């Protein structure tokens with residue numbers, strides 16, 4: 001080979017490398033894609049729901065969901081999570097609770113009845129015509145629903161109804177509808193911010209608490225609930241005879257507490273809720289929603305603008321504060337709880353521990369829930385595994401234990417809790433009403449701190 005042709009080969013190889021790098025750079029920048037996939041939802045929805053409850057404790061539900069295609073390619077079908085269909089032992093073997101009973105009677109697109117596939121919690125609605133990029137289509141689903149007695153999320157407890165994950169929730173589209181099988185170990189569904197209008201009809205009066213702004217607490221038999229930018233809409237219908245309530249006004253929001261008949265527990269929960277809400281509002285950032293409902297039904301669970309908390313004195317503060325912190329991390333800063341459960345759970349537990357440390361002036365107590373979780377079981381090295389890759393209790397020990405403690409230890413050498421709160425505040429400002437995955441978190445962390453942080457980050461995030 002002659003020298004001149006070698007030079008040409010080197011130049012050609014150089015040009016090819018530059019083109020490849022440019023394509024790679026723009027492809028990843030455009031798609032925000034890393035090993036955890038895209039954080040864009042690809043579709044958005046407006047939900048109009050009519051719900052009626054009959055004397056036999058059965059709901060009849062009509063949902064009209066207007067879906068917008070936000071991708072660059074047409075949709076041949078529309079994918080939803082329909083969790084009630086997975087809540088039976090045929091779909092979820094070893095289901096550790098009673099089954100839900102649900103039956104879809106019709107699905108229409110426009111006025112036309114259409115075919116659909118329903119398996120586990122995956123509902124795929126066929127479209128006669130593809131839904132083009134930028135276009136919208138209304139999907140109507142009619143179904144009946146009876147709730148599992150004392151279920152884990154979706155639940156009926158006597159004459160009280162806790163409607164969680166109860167309607168078809170639009171899934172993420174990322175080269176296809178991204179719908180994971182139902183998994184009771186954590187939250188296996190991912191749905192985006194949507195706008196809601198819900199009309200309800202009830203056979204007798206109930207106290208209503210929901211993801212919407214419900215206003216003054218009073219029993220009702222019918223009404224309309226409306227709310228925008230809500231991730232998954234939760235609705236509680238409570239027997240007025242069984243609950244006492246109190247409303248506390250804090251900075252720009254009403255905290256509405258509902259507890260079983262225990263005035264002392266209600267009072268203590270109200271004091272703690274106010275302190276935690278004010279702390280997160282002032283130290284992390286403004287929560288733009290005007291109302292947070294707090295229901296003492298031992299659900300230990302967060303939903304947009306409403307949480308389920310403890311009725312025991314031992315669990316009162318740790319559960320209440322954790323679920324309140326979730327309004328900032330899970331709701332307003334969103335993430336896929338199947339792929340990256342740590343993003344909401346570990347950061348929430350870290351923020352809750354910072355509040356409790358500050359409130360009691362005792363860091364050991366503040367982080368005691370995280371310590372207990374970490375010591376409960378052998379931990380995984382990496383916190384950012386998908387839900388189905390954790391072996392049982394490793395999910396708890398790693399995501400609720402090891403990861404928040406890792407963050408605490410990092411900040412101990414970096415200005416302590418003040419610096420930690422400033423970091424969380426900057427993170428919250430950056431990602432409000434957006435979705436974060438591990439890659440985005442790492443990029444933000446690297447940009448926030450001086451110097452290379454990859455050694456620290458790679459030691460616990462794959």
Ligand SMILES: [Zn+2]
Nearest residue numbers: 322326345348
């Ligand atoms: Zn949590």
